[in-house]
Amino acid sequence: xxxxxxxxxxxxxxxxxxxxxxxxxxxxxxxxxxxxxxxxxxxxxxxxxxxxxxxxxxxxxxxxxxxxxxxxxxxxxxxxxxxxxxxxxxxxxxxxxxxxxxxxxxxxxxxxxxxxxxxxxxxxxxxxxxxxxxxxxxxxxxxxxxxxxxxxxxxxxxxxxxxxxxxxxxxxxxxxxxxxxxxxxxxxxxxxxxxxxxxxxxxxxxxxxxxxxxxxxxxxxxxxxxxxxxxxxxxxxxxxxxxxxxxxxxxxxxxxxxxxxxxxxxxxxxxxxxxxxxxxxxxxxxxxxxxxxxxxxxxxxxxxxxxxxxxxxxxxxxxxxxxxxxxxxxxxxxxxxxxxxxxxxxxxxxxxxxxxxxxxxxxxxxxxxxxxxxxxxxxxxxxxxxxxxxxxxxxxxxxxxxxxxxxxxxxxxxxxxxxxxxxxxxxxxxxxxxxxxxxxxxxxxxxxxxxxxxxxxxxxxxxxxxxxxxxxxxxxxxxxxxxxxxxxxxxxxxx
Amino acid sequence: xxxxxxxxxxxxxxxxxxxxxxxxxxxxxxxxxxxxxxxxxxxxxxxxxxxxxxxxxxxxxxxxxxxxxxxxxxxxxxxxxxxxxxxxxxxxxxxxxxxxxxxxxxxxxxxxxxxxxxxxxxxxxxxxxxxxxxxxxxxxxxxxxxxxxxxxxxxxxxxxxxxxxxxxxxxxxxxxxxxxxxx
Numbered sequence: 001x002x003x004x005x006x007x008x009x010x011x012x013x014x015x016x017x018x019x020x021x022x023x024x025x026x027x028x029x030x031x032x033x034x035x036x037x038x039x040x041x042x043x044x045x046x047x048x049x050x051x052x053x054x055x056x057x058x059x060x061x062x063x064x065x066x067x068x069x070x071x072x073x074x075x076x077x078x079x080x081x082x083x084x085x086x087x088x089x090x091x092x093x094x095x096x097x098x099x100x101x102x103x104x105x106x107x108x109x110x111x112x113x114x115x116x117x118x119x120x121x122x123x124x125x126x127x128x129x130x131x132x133x134x135x136x137x138x139x140x141x142x143x144x145x146x147x148x149x150x151x152x153x154x155x156x157x158x159x160x161x162x163x164x165x166x167x168x169x170x171x172x173x174x175x176x177x178x179x180x181x182x183x184x185x186x187x188x189x190x191x192x193x194x195x196x197x198x199x200x201x202x203x204x205x206x207x208x209x210x211x212x213x214x215x216x217x218x219x220x221x222x223x224x225x226x227x228x229x230x231x232x233x234x235x236x237x238x239x240x241x242x243x244x245x246x247x248x249x250x251x252x253x254x255x256x257x258x259x260x261x262x263x264x265x266x267x268x269x270x271x272x273x274x275x276x277x278x279x280x281x282x283x284x285x286x287x288x289x290x291x292x293x294x295x296x297x298x299x300x301x302x303x304x305x306x307x308x309x310x311x312x313x314x315x316x317x318x319x320x321x322x323x324x325x326x327x328x329x330x331x332x333x334x335x336x337x338x339x340x341x342x343x344x345x346x347x348x349x350x351x352x353x354x355x356x357x358x359x360x361x362x363x364x365x366x367x368x369x370x371x372x373x374x375x376x377x378x379x380x381x382x383x384x385x386x387x388x389x390x391x392x393x394x395x396x397x398x399x400x401x402x403x404x405x406x407x408x409x410x411x412x413x414x415x416x417x418x419x420x421x422x423x424x425x426x427x428x429x430x431x432x433x434x435x436x437x438x439x440x441x442x443x444x445x446x447x448x449x450x451x452x453x454x455x456x457x458x459x460x461x462x463x464x465x466x467x468x469x470x471x472x473x474x475x476x477x478x479x480x481x482x483x484x485x486x487x488x489x490x491x492x493x494x495x
Numbered sequence: 496x497x498x499x500x501x502x503x504x505x506x507x508x509x510x511x512x513x514x515x516x517x518x519x520x521x522x523x524x525x526x527x528x529x530x531x532x533x534x535x536x537x538x539x540x541x542x543x544x545x546x547x548x549x550x551x552x553x554x555x556x557x558x559x560x561x562x563x564x565x566x567x568x569x570x571x572x573x574x575x576x577x578x579x580x581x582x583x584x585x586x587x588x589x590x591x592x593x594x595x596x597x598x599x600x601x602x603x604x605x606x607x608x609x610x611x612x613x614x615x616x617x618x619x620x621x622x623x624x625x626x627x628x629x630x631x632x633x634x635x636x637x638x639x640x641x642x643x644x645x646x647x648x649x650x651x652x653x654x655x656x657x658x659x660x661x662x663x664x665x666x667x668x669x670x671x672x673x674x675x676x677x678x
Contacts, residue, residue: 244509244536248591251512251617252540299617303512356542356569359589363571366582371572375555376565383556392569413647413655417527417557421550434651451648451655471655473645477523478655492554494645494655495527 004106004119005134005142006087006127011100012040014079015069021045022067025056039071073099077304078311084285086126091119095270095288099304103139103288120153136162138218139288144170159216164189171210176203188214231325232257239278239318243307246319250302255355257324258295267292268326273305278317283309288328298324360392369393379403381410381456382469383419383480383492409454411469416480416492423482423489428472435472438479445474456482508636508664510537510592510619515610515633518623520640525660528557529638530594530621535562537619541591546583547572548596548625574598580605587612592619599626606633636666 016022021044025036036056049062059068076099087102088094091109094102106119113119116135123133133153134145141159144166148154156162163170166188168180185191191199192214200208212218234253240246261267269292274284287301302324309315364372372392379401380386390396401407427439435447453468469491470481480492510516510533518526534543543563547553551572559565569590573582576598583595587609597606606622610633613620622629629637641663647656 242509242536244511245539247512248537248540248619251591255541296617299512355589356591357589359586360542360544360569360571362585362588363582366578366585367571367573367575373570373572374566374568375570377556377559383554387555415554415556415560417531417554418522418549418552419554419556420552449645449648450651451653452651471648473648473655474523475642475644476521477525477643478645478648478658479523493523493552494658495522495525 002106002110002116002135002137003139003142004091004104004123005136005139005146006102006104006123007132007134007143007146008083008100008127008130009132010040010042010130011076011080012071013042015072015075016042016067018067020067021048021050021063021065022069023050023059023063024069024071025059026071073300073304074307076100078308081308081312083127087123090122090126093286095286096301096305097143097288101143103142106135116155120155124153138216140213140218141216160192163214163216164192171213173206173210176206176210179203192216230257230260231323232260233321233323235321236319239320241315241318243310246306246310247303249319249322250306251299253322253324254299254302255295257326258293258298261326267294268298269293269328270326271298271301272323272325272327273302274321274323274325275306275309275315275319276321277315278320281316286327357393364392377403379405379407381407382482383411383416384421386410387419409456411454411480413451413471414494417495418493420490420492423491426479426481426488426490428481428483428488435470435481438472438474438481440474440476445476447472447474449473453483508638509533510621512591512617512619513614514635515613515620515622517629517634517637518621518640519628519637522625524640524643525658526623526638526640527553528561529660530623531558531563532561533619533621534558534568534592534594537592538562538564538567542567542569542589543592543594544568544586544590545570546579546586546593546595548574548576548579548598550574553596576600580609583609584612587616587618587620590618592621594621595623597622597624597629599624603630606630610634634666636664639663 012024013022015024021042023038023041023045026039027035038050038052038054038056038059041050041052045063045066050059050066056068080099084094084096084102091104091106094104096102109119110116113122120133120135124131127133132146132149134142134149134156135153136142136145136156137159141156141163145154145156145162164187168186168188168191169177170188171177180191191211194211196208196211199211232253234249236249240249270286270288271293272284272286274282276282285305287305289297360372369391373389374392376388376396378386378388378399385401388396388399428435429437435450437444437446450470450472452470456467456469465484467482467484470483472479472481478494479490482489482491508516516533518530520526531545537543545553545558545568547570553570555565555568555570558568571582571586573579579598579601583593586593606629622634639662641661644659645655646658647653
């Protein structure tokens with residue numbers, strides 16, 4: 001399928017503020033064991049010796065006056081959105097690989113505009129002089145056409161011939177590339193010249209995939225149909241208006257999509273993100289990956305896109321619906337190795353439950369099942385009584401105290417956040433029935449104020465005596481105290 | 496309640512995926528409830544976990560009151576500092592957000608390892624050291640409790656109603672600021 005790639009090599013530099021030398025760095029392996037490397041560099045810094053892929057420390061040493069910033073995909077995506085809208089006015093269904101890099105199938109557009117030269121010229125006029133444009137029969141070749149275009153555009157008529165001249169590193173698998181070079185395979189053409197069976201036998205699925213790329217076949221030779229039930233959608237009765245809620249929704253929905261796909265042994269190369277605002281406006285954007293999406297990479301892209309929409313124009317009325325529709329699914333290759341047993345999920349729980357369940361099961365193995373707990377509310381007068389604990393993964397069991405009963409004399413006020421498992425003895429000084437000092441550790445704190453007492457009648461048939469409850473305020477905080485006239489106990493801390 | 500207002504009023508006070516918030520100060524100065532309130536937003540869409548390093552003191556009542564969904568809240572108890580790192584790491588692998596009390600004696604190296612895992616797994620993490628301070632550079636936002644005062648109790652009358660927290664806040668790309676929050 002004829003594919004156009006538009007690439008802005010300097011797009012990551014959009015986050016720089018100044019006009020002097022500057023570069024953007026990202027997490028990744030660089031020489032010398034550094035974990036931060038230069039991702040993009042402007043012309044002035046480049047003249048001073050800073051180069052893409054270099055470690056950040058080395059870049060700082062070469063050019064200490066340069067402005068350096070971490071790569072921020074969120075900002076890049078937001079700034080890229082107007083460009084995408086402009087490109088979509090020209091050609092529909094633009095697919096974003098990352099901010100600054102798009103692929104678009106142009107079969108229909110070529111017919112509409114009457115030829116490739118016309119279309120490329122139109123794209124150039126929109127994208128401007130900093131864009132590199134490549135056109136080829138597949139996305140891999142189109143991308144490399146853009147990368148290798150000296151300036152402007154490069155149209156490839158014969159993908160196989162073009163790819164044959166590329167260096168073997170174009171396949172992008174560092175561990176395999178070293179072996180290819182050791183075998184004397186320095187170009188994609190040399191790799192494509194080998195029998196496919198031999199490559200598959202020696203290098204497995206990854207080698208097979210590289211051979212397909214080198215042969216100009218890309219992976220579109222075997223497109224999968226898209227089972228419609230694999231799309232996931234979430235409706236929000238309370239529209240999501242703040243970015244944190246949106247971020248967690250993006251994560252949860254991405255996890256749900258990937259869990260569903262994993263069960264089918266599938267991974268998507270493209271995902272359409274559709275969001276609906278409370279005012280009824282629906283927006284869609286397609287993201288594409290050269291590797292199949294994994295849960296973290298998909299989550300990131302959904303989040304970047306939603307943030308770009310929100311920060312660029314806002315989502316009037318909040319986000320009420322989010323849909324992720326996978327397309328271009330592949331069941332072949334290394335993503336099959338990602339198949340793992342996914343539990344059935346528990347009713348009434350969130351989409352991330354299988355992951356959470358595994359994580360908490362590991363915690364249970366470490367600390368024991370009695371230390372990984374869930375809780376439900378039940379009736380009672382004291383904070384400790386109002387919680388019904390049960391082990392994670394087990395049924396809640398019977399209520400010990402009826403939640404619906406009136407419980408007159410229940411402790412008033414806000415719920416305390418710290419409640420000792422057993423009331424803890426504590427020293428309090430009293431003056432004519434009024435608390436004056438409370439001992440916290442080794443020091444005595446004056447009581448600044450107090451409320452109560454509230455009478456607590458013990459269950460005499462169980463040998464419990466009566467007591468009085470006080471809320472005591474000191475400069476070190478507020479405490480719930482129970483006293484039986486002789487001894488006092490700490491029942492809760494309002495921390 | 497004040498904890499929720501603090502979330503609205505302090506810039507950047509939220510648990511975002513991959514971000515770490517530190518809450519430092521003695522028990523009683525309101526940081527536990529503030530920390531639990533950070534789990535409210537992520538609990539709307541995923542599992543949230545508290546790690547109790549005090550031996551079972553952490554109560555879900557306050558968490559529910561500040562908006563954490565009861566069905567999404569799991570409370571883990573681990574006061575053993577030798578196990579704490581492993582348990583926290585295991586939990587970070589699969590949940591949306593974590594409020595973790597840090598027992599005394601957990602090493603800086605272990606905290607940095609957990610911080611890296613938090614970023615890699617895109618989990619929201621609130622760390623509440625029970626003693627001392629968190630090492631520099633692992634949190635995106637640090638909140639220091641500087642005091643608390645309560646309203647509502649009046650020499651035996653009334654009841655606790657509202658509190659006022661004195662906080663100091665600092666963080667990455669956020670200058671140091673002091674807040675006095677209350678009704």
